[in-house]
Amino acid sequence: MTSDGNSRQVVLDLLNHKTVDRIPCFSGIGNVTTSGLDQYGYRFPEIHVDAEKMANSALATFEQFGFESVVVPFDMGVEAEALGCTVKYYDDGSHRVLYPTISGKLSDKVSDINLNVPADFSQAGRLPLVMEAIRKAKAKAGDRAAIGSWVLGPFTLAGQLTDLNDLLKNSFKKPEMVNNLLAQLADVLVQIINLYKEAGADFITVREMGATSDVVSPRMFESLVLPHLRRVFAAVPSPTVLHICGDTNKIVEMMAQSGADALSVDQKNDLAASRAKLPEALLFGNIDPYNLLVQGTPETVEAGIHTIIDNGPSAVWPGCDIWPEVPPENMKALMATMEKYGAEAKG
Amino acid sequence: MTAQTRDELIEQLKQGVVEFDEDSVVEAAESVVESEYDAYDAVMHGLAEGMNMVGELFTNGTYFVPEVLMSADALYAGLDILRPHVALDESRQIKGSVVIGTVEGDVHDIGKNLVKMMFEIAGFTVYDLGKDVPLDKFVEEQLRTDSEIVCLSAMMTTTMVGMPIVIQKIREKNPNVRIMIGGAPVSADIADKWGADGFAENAPNALEEALRMVGTLKDLQA
Numbered sequence: 001m002t003s004d005g006n007s008r009q010v011v012l013d014l015l016n017h018k019t020v021d022r023i024p025c026f027s028g029i030g031n032v033t034t035s036g037l038d039q040y041g042y043r044f045p046e047i048h049v050d051a052e053k054m055a056n057s058a059l060a061t062f063e064q065f066g067f068e069s070v071v072v073p074f075d076m077g078v079e080a081e082a083l084g085c086t087v088k089y090y091d092d093g094s095h096r097v098l099y100p101t102i103s104g105k106l107s108d109k110v111s112d113i114n115l116n117v118p119a120d121f122s123q124a125g126r127l128p129l130v131m132e133a134i135r136k137a138k139a140k141a142g143d144r145a146a147i148g149s150w151v152l153g154p155f156t157l158a159g160q161l162t163d164l165n166d167l168l169k170n171s172f173k174k175p176e177m178v179n180n181l182l183a184q185l186a187d188v189l190v191q192i193i194n195l196y197k198e199a200g201a202d203f204i205t206v207r208e209m210g211a212t213s214d215v216v217s218p219r220m221f222e223s224l225v226l227p228h229l230r231r232v233f234a235a236v237p238s239p240t241v242l243h244i245c246g247d248t249n250k251i252v253e254m255m256a257q258s259g260a261d262a263l264s265v266d267q268k269n270d271l272a273a274s275r276a277k278l279p280e281a282l283l284f285g286n287i288d289p290y291n292l293l294v295q296g297t298p299e300t301v302e303a304g305i306h307t308i309i310d311n312g313p314s315a316v317w318p319g320c321d322i323w324p325e326v327p328p329e330n331m332k333a334l335m336a337t338m339e340k341y342g343a344e345a346k347g
Numbered sequence: 348m349t350a351q352t353r354d355e356l357i358e359q360l361k362q363g364v365v366e367f368d369e370d371s372v373v374e375a376a377e378s379v380v381e382s383e384y385d386a387y388d389a390v391m392h393g394l395a396e397g398m399n400m401v402g403e404l405f406t407n408g409t410y411f412v413p414e415v416l417m418s419a420d421a422l423y424a425g426l427d428i429l430r431p432h433v434a435l436d437e438s439r440q441i442k443g444s445v446v447i448g449t450v451e452g453d454v455h456d457i458g459k460n461l462v463k464m465m466f467e468i469a470g471f472t473v474y475d476l477g478k479d480v481p482l483d484k485f486v487e488e489q490l491r492t493d494s495e496i497v498c499l500s501a502m503m504t505t506t507m508v509g510m511p512i513v514i515q516k517i518r519e520k521n522p523n524v525r526i527m528i529g530g531a532p533v534s535a536d537i538a539d540k541w542g543a544d545g546f547a548e549n550a551p552n553a554l555e556e557a558l559r560m561v562g563t564l565k566d567l568q569a
Contacts, residue, residue: 088479090452098452099505101479165416165457172413214531217411246531290504290532295540321505 007068011146014282014315015203015239015261022343024315025335026067028148028205028241028264028284030074031322033331034097036060044324045091048075048100051129055136061322062145065331070141071148072133073126074321075100076207079152079192080160082125084116097324106161110170110177113162115184121191131199138200149201150243151192153208154185154228171216175224182224186231193236205241206232206260209320212246214268221251226258233259241284245320249273256281266319267291275312284317287334294323298333305337309345316342351375353384357393360425364397365404367417369424376428386432394422394429395468402551412457419464426468442469443561444494446485448476449530450509455502458530461550462498469554471496482509486516489524495561498553499543501530511541518542525560529553 007024014020037044040056047057054072061067077087077100086104090096107113118124122131130149137147152160158167158181171178193204210216211225233240242260244251245268252274255263262282265274271286285308287293292304308316316338351359356375363372372394379389401418404410410418445466449456456478466473474492476484489497497517501507510528517524528538529547538546545560547553 097505101452101454103479164455165460168413168457169416169420172417213408213411215412220411220413290508291537323504323508325508 005144007062007066008143008145011068011315012202012239015146015241017261017282023309023313023338023345024068024342025317025338026069026146026148026315027071027317027322028069028150028203029207029243029318029321030058030071030150031061031067031069031318032057032074032324033061033064033322033326033328034095034324035326035328035331036064037324039064043091043093043095044097045089045100048073048089049126049129051132051136054129054133055140058133058137059141061331062141064328066335067331068145069148070137070145071150071205072137073130073149076152076156076160077102078126078130079157079189080105082118082121082127082192083161083188085161099321102160105163108163109166110158110162110174110181113181115181115188117184117188121188122195127192127195131195134196134199134201142200142202146202147200148203148205149196149199150205150207151189151196153206153211153225153242154182154189154232155225156208156210157185157189158182159210168216171220171224178224179227182228183231186228189232190235193232197237203239203241204236205243205264207243209243209245211251212244212248213250214246218250218254222254226254229258229260253277262314264317268319271308271311271313282314283312284315285313285319286311287316287318289318289320289322289326293318293326293330293334296330298329301330301333302337302340305334306341309338309341312345350382351378353379353382353388356382356384357389357396360389360393361397361400363425364394364418364422365400367414367421369421372421372425373428376425379429380432385434386429387434390426390429390433390468394425395465398422398465398468399551402549406549415461416457419461422464422468442471442558443496444472444474444492445496445498445557446474446476446488446492446494447498447500448480448485449478449500449502450506450513451479451481452509453501453503453506454478455530456500458502458550459498459500462500462529462547462553465550465554466557469558471557482513482516485513486520489517490520494524496525496527496557498547498557499526499528501528501533504532507532507537510543514542525557525563527553527556527560 088103090098243264245266264284267288359375527545545556
């Protein structure tokens with residue numbers, strides 16, 4: 001926590017498999033709050049297209065609440081945009097909170113995708129912007145907080161580039177064709193991750209929620225998704241985290257074989273059971289970002305976080321993006337609960 | 348070769364949907380038409396029943412989304428053949444109209460499309476606004492079409508929060524509209540809290556909910 005000033009050290013030690021004396025609370029996924037945006041006078045649509053605003057918005061969550069990471073970017077359109085997709089930013093001048101989405105995919109069918117990989121990714125789409133935001137975040141807070149960045153996993157990225165129906169059906173009917181695409185995307189992601197590391201990111205999270213068991217079978221995860229995750233993690237520097245939200249109970253052991261240093265799961269994962277399956281793993285999770293952090297009260301937040309800590313994670317992470325309009329008092333309750341019980345759990 | 352009975356063809360349609368065997372479904376549907384069996388009967392007890400079974404297989408973790416999509420494709424192949432032959436008579440009156448769409452900021456529409464399919468099978472008129480639908484558009488479309496039901500879908504926690512806003516806006520304009528919400532992050536509790544009339548846990552369930560809601564509306568008007 002910012003109170004004892006050793007947040008960066010604890011988080012990085014944990015990620016590097018060293019012993020720590022308390023459980024930290026952070027995230028590898030973008031987490032901004034409107035409370036933070038208000039501090040700087042930003043509107044939500046602005047923070048995805050300006051490096052300084054992106055860095056400051058990320059920083060605010062650390063500075064206002066002591067949340068133990070500074071992470072950029074926030075939306076899932078960066079990689080797809082760099083490959084040629086168009087992004088909708090929902091900027092109508094208002095303060096409404098709508099995450100950017102892909103408005104123009106590369107094609108309607110997997111078979112029609114023409115992957116135009118830029119010669120120099122560091123100039124493609126918003127990559128220069130995100131890299132600059134990482135540099136700024138590092139300059140502003142790199143002495144105090146862990147700086148994180150993230151990318152989508154190959155399967156989830158494929159879902160951004162083409163019609164999801166077509167991708168899913170072909171995953172069943174023509175897996176070789178999908179395999180070829182995913183292999184290319186794995187290489188793309190390795191390039192992007194390395195750029196983020198160069199810019200100063202301390203740790204990288206790969207988000208592969210498209211492959212949750214809510215969507216594809218564990219068998220398909222093993223044959224189609226896992227090989228490409230392994231490809232990615234084998235080619236980038238540690239520390240890394242694999243995040244999959246949704247029902248991951250049947251695939252958590254396979255996730256542990258991906259080569260990521262740590263795993264992140266959400267509230268649908270039975271954390272205690274996962275901990276029993278993977279006693280030595282770095283296992284992060286699993287706050288319900290909406291039902292607990294947004295809909296809860298400081299009292300229910302404390303009770304909920306205490307329960308999570310008791311389930312044995314290595315660090316407390318939100319199950320997915322923190323909803324920006326999260327009540328500040330709940331964020332405070334979250335961090336106060338961590339302060340209260342986080343060291344006990346390690347002792 | 349003896350012609351297949353109605354029962355045999357119904358079974359073939361049902362199995363074809365469950366096994367996502369488009370060719371088998373098409374063959375059975377064509378035979379239904381040739382034999383002049385009741386097309387609506389074939390749609391409801393063959394195709395729709397098959398989809399109900401697929402829904403159960405999905406819920407119990409045997410089928411996943413790719414399988415469900417392929418079953419839906421098989422169903423549509425059969426529906427395209429049978430629908431023109433569904434007789435219009437009193438008992439098959441249009442059940443009502445539905446406005447459906449995925450809320451603004453959300454570009455997932457698989458669940459929404461499956462719900463739409465169930466409504467179409469059952470004889471509802473569906474006004475599909477697609478995905479990433481501006482919140483006001485739901486209100487406008489309901490007023491334009493005078494639909495009894497509005498269905499909102501969202502696949503992400505970050506977008507479902509637009510739903511209470513739509514619900515409120517519609518209620519202001521027309522308190523009698525029935526509003527159903529669904530999608531991965533939505534729950535019966537959340538639906539209740541936001542003042543929705545119904546919660547769709549899955550596509551077949553959405554149809555059940557819709558029929559129930561239309562029923563309550565008809566009671567109001569009686």
